[in-house]
Amino acid sequence: MLMAHVLGVSRANIIAHPERILDSPQTLLAEDLLARRFDGEPIAYLIGTREFYGRDFIVSPATLIPRPETELMVELALARLSSIKVPAMPAGGRSTQIYSDQPASVLDLGTGSGAIGVSIALERPDVIVVAIDNSREALDVATENAERLGAHIELIQSSWYESLAGRKFDLIVSNPPYVAGCDEHLAKGDLRFEPQTALTDNSVDGLSSIRIIIEGAVVHLRPGGWLLFEHGYDQRGACRALLLKAGFENLTSVNDLAGIPRVAGGQIR
Numbered sequence: 001m002l003m004a005h006v007l008g009v010s011r012a013n014i015i016a017h018p019e020r021i022l023d024s025p026q027t028l029l030a031e032d033l034l035a036r037r038f039d040g041e042p043i044a045y046l047i048g049t050r051e052f053y054g055r056d057f058i059v060s061p062a063t064l065i066p067r068p069e070t071e072l073m074v075e076l077a078l079a080r081l082s083s084i085k086v087p088a089m090p091a092g093g094r095s096t097q098i099y100s101d102q103p104a105s106v107l108d109l110g111t112g113s114g115a116i117g118v119s120i121a122l123e124r125p126d127v128i129v130v131a132i133d134n135s136r137e138a139l140d141v142a143t144e145n146a147e148r149l150g151a152h153i154e155l156i157q158s159s160w161y162e163s164l165a166g167r168k169f170d171l172i173v174s175n176p177p178y179v180a181g182c183d184e185h186l187a188k189g190d191l192r193f194e195p196q197t198a199l200t201d202n203s204v205d206g207l208s209s210i211r212i213i214i215e216g217a218v219v220h221l222r223p224g225g226w227l228l229f230e231h232g233y234d235q236r237g238a239c240r241a242l243l244l245k246a247g248f249e250n251l252t253s254v255n256d257l258a259g260i261p262r263v264a265g266g267q268i269r
Helices: 002-007 011-016 024-038 043-047 068-081 115-123 136-149 208-220 236-246
Strands: 049-052 055-058 105-109 128-133 154-157 169-174 221-230 249-255 261-267
Touching (some): 002 024, 002 043, 068 169, 068 261, 105 115, 115 169, 128 136, 169 208
Parallel strands (some): 169 221
Antiparallel strands (some): 221 261
16 A cells, blocks of 8 residues: 555556555655554555545544444435425424425534545435535645535534534434544554544543534534434443433444444434
């Protein structure tokens, strides 16, 4: 992968032409990248991209590296969107049982590189997608990905719901920081190089951000709207309890392809 990046060719090209001789600049770049990789720096940061949901997303040390298991969030979001009907609002402002053709709306909380929000916007161009992140640097990366991939998406700098001023959505999705602050894995492997604020909120149980997301979703979801969020392998029970306490119904819990509890959510009435 690193050599393909250095030469600007595909991995298949390298396999087909292993006899290629590198010139001096290519050799220096390859040696630098290999040294950084041996030190543990993630390949995604070294080459600047990571594939997610069939597309190459730009990533940087300001953003979490999109994981394959997070593609589950996109799949579940698209399934929910296919069943959402948006109630028409008459002049008096009260909801009716008449359904209009106005577009559904999605909020992506803590968008990072924009992988989730941009993927949804590209798969469903008829849907309004709003993505927020507290990091200006992360939003710059998300903006670049949206523009490069041709996604129509509104990007806002905000700490969770703070800048949304009462806006409501049909679906809220999030891959929040959920690693406990004391987790030893934060100091190991690739995680050492990723933004810590995207991995942990430094709470003892890793659920502080999830609590904020659930509580805020009650206010920012339209009647019948859904909340979906990613969580840790051992947090399924705690997330279910938090959703029930907040008044969510039709609770859902979905395992990833490895059989690990990955996404929780529910519907607000």
